[in-house]
Amino acid sequence: MINTRVAVAIHILALIASKPHEDLTSEYIASSVNTNPVVIRRLLGMLKKAGLIQTTAGKAGAWLTRGPTAITLLDIFHAVEPNESLFAIHDNPNTHCPVGKGIQRVLDEAFGAAQTALEERLSAETLQDILHRLFVED
């Protein structure tokens, strides 16, 4: 199972986007997520590194670098999940075996296609859609 970082990161960004005129502290965000402020600051660091938000050291508040319609769930996923491939493949299969010899390439293709399908779906949903589902639709 994929870790909770993606879920928490979306939660964080939804908070920031929903209160653009308030300077949210990591402690406030943590109380909404129900975790430790350091966990939030770590994620804010990753989101900042990915260019999704901007912050100032020592000063409360975080701001989106672009509008919620321009931030996809895939952007968020990649920001907090540095791993390139979704599926792990066992290494050093026996190259003297016809199956072992070709399996990594074949798995790369199959898993790559599946990951692409997932990523295309994630890139079709934006932070704005999340806000809409949170506040407009029931």
Added chain:
Amino acid sequence: MINTRVAVAIHILALIASKPHEDLTSEYIASSVNTNPVVIRRLLGMLKKAGLIQTTAGKAGAWLTRGPTAITLLDIFHAVEPNESLFAIHDNPNTHCPVGKGIQRVLDEAFGAAQTALEERLSAETLQDILHRLFVED
């Protein structure tokens, strides 16, 4: 990242399907995968429990319960990955916060859609396709 069980299970089934007239031992399969025979037997157990193969205790060999065209990568995925949801969601978000209150439902929807996209792609590929890519195509 998703564990190597899916990859190894596909490897195992490709071996079984490619040598339908040989009784492969867990030791032989392990030498192709390059791991311990017990790891193979554990996976064979899961594949058997999922109804994909049949085995006899004490006797070498495993047999597909249906043809390679009728076994999808999604079948294999579900056989060795008992977890229902692909994405983890943090629990106990603050219900006094508007975002915290609705986030789990919204994440469930978004993650569910992404998982469905992944699973649809996995179900479009069969063990036969794997064999074809291993032995027919380059």
Added chain:
DNA sequence: TTTGATGTAACTCATTTAGTTACATCGAAA
């Protein structure tokens, strides 16, 4: 200069994964 915030290193604890040892049990051949 004091206060309250961020940024980040370092540690802990729980969980998962993969590998391993050990052994009960079964099937088939000697």
Added chain:
DNA sequence: TTTCGATGTAACTAAATGAGTTACATCAAA
């Protein structure tokens, strides 16, 4: 019927990951 080689499975280990926590250097602003 005994022996041999296989499966099935429990139990243990070691490594990796995830999430929470403490501690503290640093910065912004009053």
